[in-house]
Amino acid sequence: MIEISDIYDIALIKSDAYKDINPLKTEVNETKVGSEVIALGSPNGLENTASVGYLTGVGRDIRSKFIYEKAYQVDVQIENGSSGGPLIDAKTGKVIGINSLLLEKNRRIGFSIPLYTMTYLLDEWIKNPMNDRQVASVFGVYDDYGTSNSYNNDSYHSDSSQDDVDEYEGDVYFYEGWLQEFILEFRTVYEEALYNENFSQIEQFLLPGSSAYREFADYFDEISGEGMHFEFIENIVTEVTIYDDYALVSTYETFNFRNRAGNEKYYVKEKNYEVVIHTDGTYRIRDVSNR
Known part of the structure:
Protein backbone atom coordinates (compact mmCIF):
# COMPACT_ATOMS: atom_id res chain seq x y z
CA MET A 1 0.00 0.00 0.00
CA LEU A 121 -3.18 13.33 -5.95
CA LEU A 122 -1.68 10.11 -7.32
CA ASP A 123 1.54 11.89 -8.26
CA GLU A 124 1.77 13.33 -4.75
CA TRP A 125 1.22 9.91 -3.22
CA ILE A 126 4.02 8.42 -5.30
CA LYS A 127 6.41 11.14 -4.12
CA ASN A 128 5.31 10.92 -0.47
CA PRO A 129 4.01 7.40 0.33
CA MET A 130 2.42 6.59 3.69
CA ASN A 131 3.99 4.21 6.14
CA ASP A 132 1.99 1.36 7.71
CA ARG A 133 1.01 3.44 10.74
CA GLN A 134 -0.32 6.27 8.60
CA VAL A 135 -2.36 3.92 6.43
CA ALA A 136 -3.93 2.32 9.51
CA SER A 137 -4.75 5.71 11.03
CA VAL A 138 -6.91 6.79 8.10
CA PHE A 139 -9.79 4.55 9.17
CA GLY A 140 -8.64 3.65 12.71
CA VAL A 141 -8.49 0.03 11.65
CA TYR A 142 -6.05 -1.20 14.26
CA ASP A 143 -6.78 -0.34 17.86
CA ASP A 144 -3.17 -0.85 18.93
CA TYR A 145 -2.10 2.02 16.70
CA GLY A 146 -4.14 4.39 18.88
CA THR A 147 -4.45 6.90 16.05
CA SER A 148 -7.34 8.95 14.76
CA ASN A 149 -8.21 10.57 11.47
CA SER A 150 -6.17 13.71 11.01
CA TYR A 151 -8.96 15.74 9.51
CA ASN A 152 -12.18 14.19 10.76
CA ASN A 153 -14.46 17.22 10.79
CA ASP A 154 -17.67 15.47 11.85
CA SER A 155 -17.84 17.33 15.19
CA TYR A 156 -18.00 21.09 15.63
CA HIS A 157 -17.96 22.79 19.02
CA SER A 158 -19.32 26.34 18.95
CA ASP A 159 -17.85 27.15 22.36
CA SER A 160 -14.27 26.61 21.13
CA SER A 161 -11.92 29.53 20.62
CA GLN A 162 -8.67 30.27 18.87
CA ASP A 163 -6.81 29.50 22.10
CA ASP A 164 -7.74 25.83 21.68
CA VAL A 165 -5.07 25.27 19.04
CA ASP A 166 -2.16 22.88 19.62
CA GLU A 167 -3.56 21.33 22.82
CA TYR A 168 -4.81 18.11 21.27
CA GLU A 169 -3.10 15.17 22.96
CA GLY A 170 -3.79 12.45 20.39
CA ASP A 171 -1.65 11.19 17.54
CA VAL A 172 -2.90 13.63 14.92
CA TYR A 173 -0.13 15.42 13.07
CA PHE A 174 0.46 17.45 9.94
CA TYR A 175 0.81 15.20 6.92
CA GLU A 176 1.12 16.62 3.42
CA GLY A 177 -1.33 14.25 1.76
CA TRP A 178 -4.02 14.78 4.40
CA LEU A 179 -3.58 18.56 4.33
CA GLN A 180 -4.01 18.55 0.57
CA GLU A 181 -7.18 16.47 0.75
CA PHE A 182 -8.55 18.61 3.59
CA ILE A 183 -8.28 21.82 1.57
CA LEU A 184 -9.67 20.21 -1.58
CA GLU A 185 -12.64 18.89 0.41
CA PHE A 186 -13.16 22.37 1.87
CA ARG A 187 -13.24 23.87 -1.60
CA THR A 188 -15.84 21.32 -2.73
CA VAL A 189 -18.09 21.99 0.26
CA TYR A 190 -17.49 25.74 -0.08
CA GLU A 191 -18.90 25.76 -3.60
CA GLU A 192 -22.02 23.96 -2.38
CA ALA A 193 -22.33 26.34 0.57
CA LEU A 194 -22.14 29.35 -1.76
CA TYR A 195 -24.87 27.86 -3.93
CA ASN A 196 -27.08 27.36 -0.86
CA GLU A 197 -25.94 30.64 0.78
CA ASN A 198 -25.38 28.55 3.90
CA PHE A 199 -22.33 29.43 6.00
CA SER A 200 -22.99 26.57 8.45
CA GLN A 201 -21.91 24.07 5.79
CA ILE A 202 -18.28 25.20 6.07
CA GLU A 203 -18.11 25.96 9.80
CA GLN A 204 -16.59 22.57 10.57
CA PHE A 205 -13.55 23.52 8.46
CA LEU A 206 -12.89 26.85 10.22
CA LEU A 207 -11.29 27.65 13.56
CA PRO A 208 -13.87 29.53 15.67
CA GLY A 209 -12.78 33.05 16.60
CA SER A 210 -10.13 33.13 13.88
CA SER A 211 -9.76 35.66 11.08
CA ALA A 212 -10.83 33.01 8.56
CA TYR A 213 -14.03 32.30 10.49
CA ARG A 214 -14.95 35.99 10.71
CA GLU A 215 -14.13 36.72 7.07
CA PHE A 216 -16.17 33.82 5.69
CA ALA A 217 -19.09 34.60 8.01
CA ASP A 218 -19.08 38.25 6.91
CA TYR A 219 -18.86 37.25 3.25
CA PHE A 220 -21.89 34.99 3.47
CA ASP A 221 -23.84 37.82 5.11
CA GLU A 222 -22.76 40.10 2.26
CA ILE A 223 -23.86 37.81 -0.58
CA SER A 224 -27.07 36.55 1.02
CA GLY A 225 -30.01 37.17 -1.29
CA GLU A 226 -27.86 38.78 -3.99
CA GLY A 227 -28.42 36.00 -6.53
CA MET A 228 -24.72 35.40 -7.14
CA HIS A 229 -23.55 32.26 -8.91
CA PHE A 230 -20.12 30.66 -8.59
CA GLU A 231 -18.75 27.90 -10.80
CA PHE A 232 -15.43 26.49 -9.58
CA ILE A 233 -13.25 25.27 -12.44
CA GLU A 234 -9.82 24.46 -11.00
CA ASN A 235 -8.82 23.79 -7.40
CA ILE A 236 -5.19 22.70 -7.34
CA VAL A 237 -2.86 22.41 -4.35
CA THR A 238 0.51 23.72 -5.51
CA GLU A 239 2.54 23.47 -2.31
CA VAL A 240 2.32 22.35 1.31
CA THR A 241 4.70 23.79 3.90
CA ILE A 242 4.65 22.33 7.41
CA TYR A 243 5.84 24.27 10.46
CA ASP A 244 5.94 23.27 14.13
CA ASP A 245 2.41 24.36 15.03
CA TYR A 246 0.69 25.09 11.72
CA ALA A 247 0.85 24.36 8.00
CA LEU A 248 0.46 26.49 4.89
CA VAL A 249 -1.40 24.99 1.95
CA SER A 250 -0.97 26.98 -1.27
CA THR A 251 -3.57 26.70 -4.03
CA TYR A 252 -4.27 27.76 -7.59
CA GLU A 253 -8.00 28.39 -8.06
CA THR A 254 -10.08 29.47 -11.04
CA PHE A 255 -13.81 30.12 -11.15
CA ASN A 256 -16.58 31.92 -13.01
CA PHE A 257 -18.69 34.46 -11.15
CA ARG A 258 -22.08 35.72 -12.34
CA ASN A 259 -24.15 38.36 -10.57
CA ARG A 260 -27.93 38.78 -10.57
CA ALA A 261 -27.79 40.98 -13.68
CA GLY A 262 -26.16 38.13 -15.60
CA ASN A 263 -22.73 39.76 -15.86
CA GLU A 264 -20.05 37.09 -15.77
CA LYS A 265 -16.34 37.30 -14.93
CA TYR A 266 -13.53 34.75 -14.84
CA TYR A 267 -11.18 34.84 -11.84
CA VAL A 268 -7.76 33.34 -11.13
CA LYS A 269 -6.71 33.23 -7.48
CA GLU A 270 -3.56 32.00 -5.74
CA LYS A 271 -4.10 31.56 -2.01
CA ASN A 272 -2.44 30.40 1.19
CA TYR A 273 -4.55 28.50 3.73
CA GLU A 274 -3.14 28.47 7.25
CA VAL A 275 -4.18 25.20 8.88
CA VAL A 276 -3.92 24.27 12.57
CA ILE A 277 -4.88 21.26 14.68
CA HIS A 278 -7.91 21.92 16.89
CA THR A 279 -8.39 20.48 20.40
CA ASP A 280 -10.81 17.89 19.03
CA GLY A 281 -8.10 16.53 16.73
CA THR A 282 -9.38 18.03 13.48
CA TYR A 283 -7.71 20.25 10.96
CA ARG A 284 -9.10 23.80 10.95
CA ILE A 285 -8.41 26.82 8.73
CA ARG A 286 -7.17 29.76 10.79
CA ASP A 287 -6.37 32.27 8.07
CA VAL A 288 -6.66 32.67 4.30
CA SER A 289 -4.52 35.11 2.33
CA ASN A 290 -3.83 35.90 -1.31
CA ARG A 291 -0.38 35.18 -2.66
Missing part, protein backbone atom coordinates in the same frame (compact mmCIF):
# COMPACT_ATOMS: atom_id res chain seq x y z
CA ILE A 2 1.29 3.47 -0.89
CA GLU A 3 -1.68 5.66 0.04
CA ILE A 4 -5.39 5.52 0.84
CA SER A 5 -8.00 8.26 1.12
CA ASP A 6 -11.09 8.52 3.26
CA ILE A 7 -12.27 11.54 1.26
CA TYR A 8 -12.02 10.18 -2.27
CA ASP A 9 -12.89 6.59 -3.10
CA ILE A 10 -9.39 5.64 -4.23
CA ALA A 11 -6.21 3.98 -2.99
CA LEU A 12 -2.82 3.42 -4.57
CA ILE A 13 -1.15 0.02 -4.23
CA LYS A 14 2.35 -1.02 -5.27
CA SER A 15 2.70 -4.62 -6.46
CA ASP A 16 6.06 -6.17 -7.31
CA ALA A 17 4.21 -8.97 -9.12
CA TYR A 18 3.30 -6.56 -11.93
CA LYS A 19 6.53 -4.57 -12.16
CA ASP A 20 7.49 -6.12 -15.52
CA ILE A 21 4.07 -5.64 -17.12
CA ASN A 22 3.45 -2.57 -19.24
CA PRO A 23 0.44 -0.67 -17.87
CA LEU A 24 -2.39 0.66 -19.99
CA LYS A 25 -2.00 4.27 -21.08
CA THR A 26 -4.10 6.82 -19.23
CA GLU A 27 -6.02 9.83 -20.48
CA VAL A 28 -5.02 13.15 -18.88
CA ASN A 29 -7.87 15.21 -20.34
CA GLU A 30 -11.64 15.06 -19.99
CA THR A 31 -13.35 12.59 -22.32
CA LYS A 32 -16.29 13.82 -24.38
CA VAL A 33 -19.90 12.82 -23.82
CA GLY A 34 -20.95 10.19 -26.32
CA SER A 35 -17.62 8.37 -26.36
CA GLU A 36 -17.87 4.59 -26.48
CA VAL A 37 -16.40 3.06 -23.34
CA ILE A 38 -15.56 -0.36 -21.93
CA ALA A 39 -15.82 -1.17 -18.22
CA LEU A 40 -13.63 -3.99 -16.92
CA GLY A 41 -14.22 -5.68 -13.58
CA SER A 42 -15.66 -8.61 -11.69
CA PRO A 43 -19.41 -7.93 -11.34
CA ASN A 44 -20.93 -10.32 -8.81
CA GLY A 45 -17.62 -12.20 -8.73
CA LEU A 46 -17.47 -12.88 -12.48
CA GLU A 47 -13.81 -12.11 -13.14
CA ASN A 48 -12.48 -10.41 -16.28
CA THR A 49 -15.88 -9.15 -17.43
CA ALA A 50 -16.04 -6.46 -20.12
CA SER A 51 -19.15 -4.30 -20.50
CA VAL A 52 -19.56 -1.93 -23.47
CA GLY A 53 -21.56 1.30 -23.42
CA TYR A 54 -21.30 5.07 -23.68
CA LEU A 55 -20.19 8.01 -21.59
CA THR A 56 -23.54 9.74 -21.08
CA GLY A 57 -22.62 12.62 -18.79
CA VAL A 58 -19.72 14.54 -17.26
CA GLY A 59 -19.21 16.88 -14.33
CA ARG A 60 -21.41 14.99 -11.88
CA ASP A 61 -20.61 16.02 -8.29
CA ILE A 62 -21.81 13.37 -5.86
CA ARG A 63 -21.49 13.27 -2.06
CA SER A 64 -22.12 10.00 -0.28
CA LYS A 65 -19.63 8.21 1.95
CA PHE A 66 -16.96 9.66 -0.33
CA ILE A 67 -16.69 12.76 -2.50
CA TYR A 68 -16.96 12.24 -6.27
CA GLU A 69 -16.00 15.35 -8.24
CA LYS A 70 -16.69 15.79 -11.97
CA ALA A 71 -17.66 12.12 -12.17
CA TYR A 72 -18.35 10.42 -15.49
CA GLN A 73 -21.87 9.08 -15.96
CA VAL A 74 -22.00 5.87 -18.02
CA ASP A 75 -24.60 3.37 -19.17
CA VAL A 76 -22.30 0.33 -19.01
CA GLN A 77 -23.33 -2.48 -16.67
CA ILE A 78 -21.68 -1.90 -13.30
CA GLU A 79 -22.52 -4.21 -10.41
CA ASN A 80 -21.02 -5.17 -7.06
CA GLY A 81 -17.49 -6.23 -7.85
CA SER A 82 -17.07 -3.77 -10.71
CA SER A 83 -15.82 -1.03 -8.41
CA GLY A 84 -12.13 -0.30 -8.84
CA GLY A 85 -12.04 -1.62 -12.39
CA PRO A 86 -10.87 0.62 -15.23
CA LEU A 87 -13.12 2.51 -17.59
CA ILE A 88 -11.51 2.51 -21.04
CA ASP A 89 -12.08 4.70 -24.07
CA ALA A 90 -12.96 2.14 -26.74
CA LYS A 91 -11.43 4.27 -29.50
CA THR A 92 -8.06 5.16 -27.94
CA GLY A 93 -7.63 2.22 -25.58
CA LYS A 94 -6.68 4.62 -22.76
CA VAL A 95 -7.95 4.31 -19.21
CA ILE A 96 -10.17 7.32 -18.52
CA GLY A 97 -11.66 6.47 -15.14
CA ILE A 98 -12.17 4.17 -12.15
CA ASN A 99 -15.59 2.53 -11.94
CA SER A 100 -17.09 3.39 -8.58
CA LEU A 101 -20.85 3.89 -8.19
CA LEU A 102 -24.16 2.47 -9.32
CA LEU A 103 -27.42 4.43 -9.14
CA GLU A 104 -29.62 2.11 -7.09
CA LYS A 105 -32.92 3.50 -8.42
CA ASN A 106 -31.80 3.04 -12.01
CA ARG A 107 -29.15 0.36 -12.27
CA ARG A 108 -28.40 1.29 -15.88
CA ILE A 109 -26.69 4.46 -14.67
CA GLY A 110 -23.18 4.13 -13.26
CA PHE A 111 -20.45 6.56 -12.32
CA SER A 112 -16.70 6.51 -12.75
CA ILE A 113 -13.98 8.68 -11.18
CA PRO A 114 -12.17 10.54 -14.01
CA LEU A 115 -8.44 9.86 -13.87
CA TYR A 116 -7.60 13.39 -14.96
CA THR A 117 -9.11 14.73 -11.72
CA MET A 118 -6.94 12.44 -9.58
CA THR A 119 -3.59 12.79 -11.37
CA TYR A 120 -2.28 15.46 -8.98
